[in-house]
Amino acid sequence: xxxxxxxxxxxxxxxxxxxxxxxxxxDAGASDDAANGYNLVSEGTLTVCSDIPYVPFEYEExxxxxxxxxxxxxxxxxxxxxxLAVQDAGFEGIASGTVLAAGQCDLEASAITITPxxxxxxxxxxxxxxSLQSLLVPVDSDIKSIEDLEGKKLGVQGNTTGESYARExxxxxxxxxxxxxxxxxxxIQSGNVDAVLQDLPxxxxxxxxxxxxxxxxxxxDESYGFAMKKDNTELISAVxxxxxxxxxxxxxxxxxxxxxxx
Amino acid sequence: MKPSTRRRLFRGVLYAVFVIALVxxxxxxxxxxxxxxxxxxxxxxxxxxxxITVAVKNTIIYTVIAFAGGLLLGLLxxxxxxxxxxxxxxxxxxxxxLFRGLPALLVIFGFxxxxxxxxxxxxxxxxxxxxxxxLIIVSGAYIAETIRAGIQAVPSGQAxxxxxxxxxxxxxxxxxxxxxxxxxxxxPLTNELVILIKDTSLLFIAGMALQDRELTTFARxxxxxxxxxxxxxxxxxxxxxxxxxxxxxxxKLERHNQRGR
Numbered sequence: 001x002x003x004x005x006x007x008x009x010x011x012x013x014x015x016x017x018x019x020x021x022x023x024x025x026x027d028a029g030a031s032d033d034a035a036n037g038y039n040l041v042s043e044g045t046l047t048v049c050s051d052i053p054y055v056p057f058e059y060e061e062x063x064x065x066x067x068x069x070x071x072x073x074x075x076x077x078x079x080x081x082x083x084l085a086v087q088d089a090g091f092e093g094i095a096s097g098t099v100l101a102a103g104q105c106d107l108e109a110s111a112i113t114i115t116p117x118x119x120x121x122x123x124x125x126x127x128x129x130x131s132l133q134s135l136l137v138p139v140d141s142d143i144k145s146i147e148d149l150e151g152k153k154l155g156v157q158g159n160t161t162g163e164s165y166a167r168e169x170x171x172x173x174x175x176x177x178x179x180x181x182x183x184x185x186x187x188i189q190s191g192n193v194d195a196v197l198q199d200l201p202x203x204x205x206x207x208x209x210x211x212x213x214x215x216x217x218x219x220x221d222e223s224y225g226f227a228m229k230k231d232n233t234e235l236i237s238a239v240x241x242x243x244x245x246x247x248x249x250x251x252x253x254x255x256x257x258x259x260x261x262x
Numbered sequence: 263m264k265p266s267t268r269r270r271l272f273r274g275v276l277y278a279v280f281v282i283a284l285v286x287x288x289x290x291x292x293x294x295x296x297x298x299x300x301x302x303x304x305x306x307x308x309x310x311x312x313x314i315t316v317a318v319k320n321t322i323i324y325t326v327i328a329f330a331g332g333l334l335l336g337l338l339x340x341x342x343x344x345x346x347x348x349x350x351x352x353x354x355x356x357x358x359x360l361f362r363g364l365p366a367l368l369v370i371f372g373f374x375x376x377x378x379x380x381x382x383x384x385x386x387x388x389x390x391x392x393x394x395x396x397l398i399i400v401s402g403a404y405i406a407e408t409i410r411a412g413i414q415a416v417p418s419g420q421a422x423x424x425x426x427x428x429x430x431x432x433x434x435x436x437x438x439x440x441x442x443x444x445x446x447x448x449x450p451l452t453n454e455l456v457i458l459i460k461d462t463s464l465l466f467i468a469g470m471a472l473q474d475r476e477l478t479t480f481a482r483x484x485x486x487x488x489x490x491x492x493x494x495x496x497x498x499x500x501x502x503x504x505x506x507x508x509x510x511x512x513x514k515l516e517r518h519n520q521r522g523r
Contacts, residue, residue, distance in 0.1 A: 092494065095486040101299050121489035153388075155469065158479075159486030176389060177483075178469040183375070187469055190378035192389060 038080075038235040041103050046082040048073050049105035051091040054181065056201050056259040057111040068201075068259040069109040072128060072243075073226070075251055079242040095159065097122045100229045107239070108227040111199070113161045115222075123230040125239040127223030128252075133165050134200040135215040136188065136207070143195050145216050149173035155184050155193035161222050162198040169218075170197070188212065201260050305492040309484050313493075316473060317480035318500050324394060324462040324476055329455055331398035336405025341435075343410050354406065361403035367464045370396040374468035390474045393465035401458055408450045412443035445519050452512040456505050477501060 041047045050069065053059035058067040065086045077084035093099040094108050100122060113131060114124050137143045143152065150172035156163040158177035166175050176193055178184045181202050187193045188206075195215070196203065206212050228236050246252040263271075342354035361369065373396040378384045385392040416439050424434040444451075463478035470479050477497045484493035 092482050092485045092491070096299070096489055096491040098299050098491045101295055115489070117487065118489040158466075158470070159483050174471060176469045176471050179466055179482075183371075183467060183469060186371075186375035186379070190375045190384075191382075192374065192378060192384065192392075192469065 038106070038238065039229075039232050040082075040106050040235075042085070044083055045085050046073070046077040046080060046107060047085045047087060047105040048077075049087050049089040049094055049099045049108045050110040051094055051180075052086075052088045054111055054202070055205055058109070068129070068255060069111060069224075071255045071258070072246070072252075073107065073109045075246055075255070076239055076242040079245060080238055091159075094227075097227065100227070106228060106232070106235060111224050112227055113222050114225040118227070121230070122227040123232065123236045124225035124227055125236055126243055127225050128243060129224040131161050131220055131222050131224060132200040133162050133197060133218040133220055134203045135218075136196040136198070136203040136212050137194070137215045138188070139211060139213045141194065141215075143215060146170050146197075146218075149195060152194040153192070155187045155196040157181065157184060157198050160198065161220050165218060165220055166197045300491050300495045302488075302490050302492040305484075305488045305490045306496055308488070309480075309493050309496055313477070313480060313496060313500060316475055317477045317497070318504070320474060321459065321462050321476040321500075322504065324390070324397070324465065325455070325459045327394055328397040328401055328458050328462070331394075332401030332405050332454070332458070335398060335402030336409050339402060339406035340409035340413060343406065344413060358403045358406055361400050362407070364400070366397065366400045366461050367467055369400050370464055371467055372396070373399075388474075389468040389470060390465060393468040397458065397461060397465075400461075401454060404457075405451070405454055408447050408454065409443065412447035413439055415446050416442045448512060448516050448519065452509060456509065459501065459505055 050058045050065070052065060054067075056067050057069045058065060060066070070086065073086075074084055087099075087105055089099050089104065091110065093102075093104075094110050094112065095118065097108075097118075099105055100108065108122075111129075111131075112118070114127060118124070135143070135146060143149060146169055149170045152173050154166055154170055154173040154175050156166045156175055156177055158179060163175070163177055166173070176187070178187060181198065184193075184196050184198065185206055188196050196206075200214070200217055203214055207214060226239055228239070243252075246255075339354045339357060342350040343358070345351055345354075370393045373385060374389055374392040377392075385395045387394065420438055420442065421434050424438040425431070429437070462476050465476060466479040466482070470476075475483065477500055481493040481497035485491055
């Protein structure tokens with residue numbers, strides 16, 4: 001019955017179009033916050049998207065989001081005279097900037113490395129953290145440096161500076177990418193990988209029980225930044241002012257020491 | 263007004279409402295923003311060759327392995343559940359209840375991380391191997407119930423007739439009951455296969471080497487690298503390209519079977 005088939009195809013297309021537009025509709029929901037010129041998603045509130053948890057940058061403690069990124073955006077929101085609302089979002093939506101485009105939040109604070117591709121899609125505030133990479137190994141391991149990884153299994157977090165660093169500098173290793181540290185640490189505990197290369201502060205957290213140790217640290221010349229909608233220049237410069245202020249009055253150092261002192 | 267005219271009029275109104283709703287939705291959408299975020303041709307072109315040679319290929323391989331394994335395991339469990347020997351029935355029931363009740367993602371996590379820590383034994387094939395083993399174990403539980411229902415749906419007269427011809431119980435099962443059972447359960451088995459195709463997207467939790475990535479992992483990686491959501495749309499399209507012809511094929515097979523009855 002060709003007629004019936006055509007109707008079915010038409011219905012299918014219609015449903016497809018409906019669901020597509022349902023995704024885009026959110027954009028119109030963003031209210032204009034003309035009062036302060038920041039174009040906020042929700043008036044009087046700085047809505048922040050973050051992929052939680054990522055210790056020590058963002059995690060939940062006693063029913064509240066905390067961590068290096070979270071403390072910084074708390075200070076920034078206070079400085080801008082705004083309430084802070086944090087939304088847990090998947091890193092795909094954050095890295096692609098779709099959470100911004102869809103009007104889900106005003107700012108992304110999620111240990112995001114500033115890359116040229118991302119700078120094309122989103123507007124970044126000044127870098128707020130230089131990412132140091134490190135190699136985590138069991139204490140009794142014979143891996144002492146990145147050169148010893150030849151033929152070994154190396155765990156990295158997918159789509160991070162750590163992964164690109166590993167691909168460039170540990171070519172002989174079998175590199176296995178995991179979605180987050182929540183899988184990386186079990187992977188080295190269970191012996192699925194021989195070593196883990198990722199952000200230094202996250203690895204330091206795993207040395208506490210004495211079974212693992214940091215073999216090496218690496219500079220990467222890359223830094224984290226808070227991302228915002230590219231055309232929201234008022235908000236970007238306001239955040240930059242707040243960051244400069246926090247560095248000047250010592251607040252930044254205070255927060256830094258709280259999370260990154262060994 | 264004649265009832266037939268009224269019916270025609272009513273139908274016309276329904277069509278009009280549908281078209282108006284469609285046009286309104288199309289006009290209301292911000293197509294430019296949608297295009298920028300989800301349909302970037304440049305990004306799609308870049309992702310294209312690898313999405314076929316790595317992602318689609320692996321998705322298909324993983325599905326075939328998990329389905330074949332699940333089918334064998336499911337058959338074994340179904341026969342155990344119908345067994346006259348009670349402990350076999352108990353074991354099969356316990357297995358099915360356990361693995362049907364757990365989310366596949368958690369079972370994959372368990373096989374990739376908890377089993378090696380507990381027993382100092384790693385499933386062969388690295389992370390992908392551990393994930394596939396978990397998928398086989400989960401799909402086996404579902405398929406077992408489907409097969410059992412299929413076997414029980416075959417009229418008992420068929421087996422009785424075979425037995426009266428002098429066939430042994432095993433040969434009756436293999437040559438008379440099972441072929442008819444599988445003919446009955448073709449639709450639910452297809453469902454199971456389509457669900458498995460999508461469940462391969464859960465393997466990422468076990469960790470993936472570059473060449474092991476399936477569609478979803480590949481798309482998530484590309485999103486992060488290109489800062490654009492187009493790879494996710496591309497992956498969605500690939501899943502449809504795999505599943506739609508497959509379901510068409512099974513529908514054809516089913517019609518063929520119907521005629522054979």
